[in-house]
Amino acid sequence: MGLLFSSPAAAASDDGVSHVLAIHSKDAWSDQWQSHKDSSKLMVIDFSASWCGPCRFIEPVFKSMAAKYTDVVFLKIDVDELSEVAQQWRVQAMPTFVLVKGGDEVGRVVGADQNELNKKIEQLRA
Template sequence: MSVGTNTIYEIQSTEDYQKFVFSCKDHVIALNFYANWAQPCQYMNNVFKELSLKFSDIKFANINAEELEEISESFEISIVPFFIILRQGKILTKVSGANPPELTKIIAQFSKKIVVPSIESSNILNEKSENEITNVLINKESEYEDLTIRLEKLVKAEPVMLFMKGTPTNPQCGFSKQIVEILNDLNVKYGFFNILSDQEVREGLKEFSNWPTYVKNIFVLSNFFRYPQLYVQGNLCGGLDIVREMIKTGEIQKLFQESGIQFT
């Protein structure tokens, strides 16, 4: 594996990540955890790219926080954008949110190069990012109007609806596989939707379910709202962890009974 100078490496798998860290063991590493749907991440991806050009002695890598959940969870990533600085496998520091001045300062701190960023310029960048994010969030309402009607029908397509990665016979992630096993053990009839087959539904359902939580240039990646998502009678129950807890307490069995849903 070769990681070139001034190149941001795109991590594609856990094995890919391990190879990257090993190949860069003599360097400081900067990791950018992002999600495609989060506007702050889109902006910070550009900032991250500019920093990679400025600080060529540091190795930069992008990690899709949702698609590579195993890596995200190993670092306890619960928000995006999120940045981790490593050296020889050890965490040196972390930076959360869309904060160009802070990220620039941290990267410069661990770089051997002497680069003095313009504080005035950085503040303008940060202000611009917040304005762009605000405008995008405001304009989303009309953008999702028609999709909302479609999602309302989808979540009510069956009394129990599972939105998952893959299909029950061919799940595409460990969490989806586990929740399918749980539902099969309950012997409950359920419909499913493969969110990998429809990007519009995948992203739109997050808005529909009031996900994610937005807090000043940070998006929360709560386990409650990661896929898979289970709906009962059109209402969101939650993801794998929540469903497990509901079964443990008997809450989901009670919900099925009250809804007239048969299970064993």
């Protein structure tokens, strides 16, 4: 339970750097998508919003997972900033975590369910 109340700084890695890449433009999204769509590496996309309470609640947990699973790519997309990308992925609630491998969606977690998200990452990262 300690992770739930950690500060964002505590959730970062030992070097103090977050392993979550925030995407703020369609160009940045396109670059990330192009570089990972043919990869066998798991990518976890956090679709959230700054006004969303559950999104803020799970953010330190998501950052902690990114520091733990360094073999997985973690992205964060604000649905208000990049609504077209959110629509493309059929995001209807926040937070929504879309897990992608080889250009295909391989899993999805809707809501701030850290246990379910962790379970899916463990299953799909290999």
